[in-house]
Amino acid sequence: MLSNALSILSSQAGSFIYNLIVLLVLDAGLVIALGQWRRGRDAYPYAVTNRARVQAVALIGMLGLRGLLVVAALIARGSPETTVVWIPPLERAIDVVSLGLLAWAFVPVLRDRVTHGLGLVVINTVAAGIFYIILTAIWNGQVTQGGALPDYNGSGQAWVWAIWGIGIAIAAMALLTRDLAEEVPRSPEQSLSLVAFGILLLGYGLHLLTLGGLLPPYSFPNVTTWTRLGQLVAYPLFVLAIYQGTIATLSSKSEELQGLSKTSMEQIKGLVSLFEASRRISQSLDLSEVLEDSAQSVAQALGAEQCAIALLEDGQTTQLRLAAIHNPTRQGRGEAVAFPLSEQQAIKHALRRERQVALNERDDSPQLRLLFSLMGSEQTGPVIIQPLVHHDSPLGVLIAGNGTSGRSFSVSETQLCRTLADQVTVAIENARTHHDLETKAQQLAWTLRNQEMEVSKQRAAMEAELKKSREEVALFAQRLYEQETAAEGNKKAMEEARARLATLEEAAKKSRTALQQLSQEKDTQIQSLSAEAKTHSAELKQLESERETLREKIQVLEHEAAEAELLAVALAQTRERTRKLARAVRRAQRSPMGAQAQVVSGSAGTQTVLEDLTCGVIIGDSDGKISRVNTAAAQMLGTSPDTLVSQPLGQVTRDERWNKAIAELGGQSNSMVITTLEVSDRVLRATISPMAAMPSGERPEGSVAILYDITAEAASQQARDEFVASLSQELRTPMTSITGYTDLLLGESVGLIGDMQRKFLQRIKANIERMNSMLNDLIGVTAIDAGQLEIRTTVVDMSEVIEDSIIGARAQLEEKELTLELNLPEQMPPVEADTDCA
Incomplete structure (x- = not known):
């Protein structure tokens, strides 16, 4: 039966059937590869798209070569001598080039490395073309010598083509075997490709044995029957490998789409939670209500058991205060607790990097235990620390944890936490801006x-x-x-x-x-x-x-x-x-501005009056030049009056603040400018204003500057400010730590306390608040002396002020064993006052 099949393949009809089957198989593989390439250009990774593209190009090349062989056979069909000269070398050269294209398309190493794989294919194709031209010329000389037409299988050129094909097949099988040994799990596509290359190698080997006489000769001359039989078996296996790769890709894509569907449902739920949380967060502009609603909304959206919002203290970057805590099972009173940032490295890292920190495993570290105890939980668990950042400026952190159940947060929940943090940040900033x-x-x-x-x-x-x-x-x-x-x-x-x-x-x-x-x-x-x-x-x-x-x-x-x-x-x-x-x-x-300048302009009548003044006076004309100056001003500036006269006002001193004040006076003709200058070792205060207008009112006659020597006052004020700043810095750190730990004990976050212990702790807290008030009063006195006190008045209820004062003095009253009775009317008129200066 095998001999009959070989005889059919060797005949002319069998050659036609062989070429037809090869073309159909190659067409089927090309259709599958092109379809996979079109589907994967936008939806699949590069490796899948590149595989389909290379396989399609290789199959197109093989179809083109087969078409060339068919056209050449049809052209040479009328001349047996031409057929023997051109067709056998051409068929073997096409087989070698096709084998190289198959190795490039189905060996991952050659396919993924575009430069190396394409380079080897080009070299193999060019070499086959050169050999075909040379060997065909030699074979033509042997055929045209006369006599019977020789058999191409009996020539040495047939051995060259067979060994060439065996070498390519062995190299492809070796590379595939190495890839299969490293790949877990093994790919069906590569396994089928290895089997197909093995069948091609077997066909070339049997053809080589036939050429050597170890197997019976072919029934018809010039035909590579064993090679054709191997190709008829191997080419469908290559097409099957392409199909298996496409099916595997489609299966992975289907699984990915199912995962995306599940993720989409989770995202829809997260969006609903986000909408509800955003609605509740943006309901009020009061900061305390915003913080409480935000903590509760974030906990409900994330399914968190504990949620807290900690804000940076005003003017400090090393101190955090728990402004809002949501924990339905929390024990204790729940006072607002302040704690140093250095005691929570995770929060410090999140604020410094401005990135979310998620701990999805239980960690019984002291810092995490303290953080959960502040939120009212005796157990630790997974936690998300999300920084609240507004325009690259940190406001605080959002903390969500599952200390009771220990449930880990999903990826969608961490992303939802980031989105909610942005909403909370905007709400906090809006509340602060409103205030x-x-x-x-x-x-x-x-x-x-x-x-x-x-x-x-x-x-x-x-x-x-x-x-x-x-x-x-x-x-x-x-x-x-x-x-x-x-x-x-x-x-x-x-x-x-x-x-x-x-x-x-x-x-x-x-x-x-x-x-x-x-x-x-x-x-x-x-x-x-x-x-x-x-x-x-x-x-x-x-x-x-x-x-x-x-x-x-x-x-x-x-x-x-x-x-x-x-x-x-x-x-x-x-x-x-x-x-x-x-x-x-x-x-x-x-207009209240300019009065001083007009009085000075009217009083600067004569040089004698200027010399009698202890302050320095410089009078400038309408051209911006000095017209009069007294001796006191010249001494303050370290020069003589004659030197200053007729000089521009901008050249009185090199201090940039003087030139800035002159420019500001020129831009606002009816204003008075006050600035401080440093001339040598003197500190001067300069008051610059325009002089009175001319009787016609057309333009100002000039300007007048009055200088005062405040060197001693400036040095004394600087020394006192430095002392007060140093003292406040040294006292605030220990006082803050004492206040934080006292609030922690009073909140019963680390255990219940007795009445006597609470009394002692409240006395400690009251004394610390007294020290803090004294320190603020000291800083306020310094601000008053330096002229930097800024009054910010608000409408104050005097009943609340009196009650707060009595509550603040509660510890002192109990210490002195005094009883204070408070009798206030129900309706007291509101008063405008600065509560920070009270």
């Missing part, structure tokens, strides 16, 4: 009320200054009238003195002329006129002395006239100052 806005609105109302009071005070002060200025103007007017009267009398006396001086000068001139005439006549009248000459000489000296006396009187009168002019100028300036003050009063009624 801050209310506080800010009350503070703004209080500030506006204070500003109105300050404006009233400044207006009263300016009206008093205006009244005083009017009295000074009246006094100056009286003195000016007296000076003008004296100046008119002096002016008349000066004119009479000038007329008399002219008369004397004319008489002296005539005397000199007469003396010259007498000297000319000295020869004739020397004796008679000598006495007269002496007389005239004496009179001349007397006239010269009288002239000098009149000149001195004239100088005195001119000096008095100059003083009268100065008084007139001062009167004009005083009148101008009065007008400016009147305008300042009217302007102050509309």
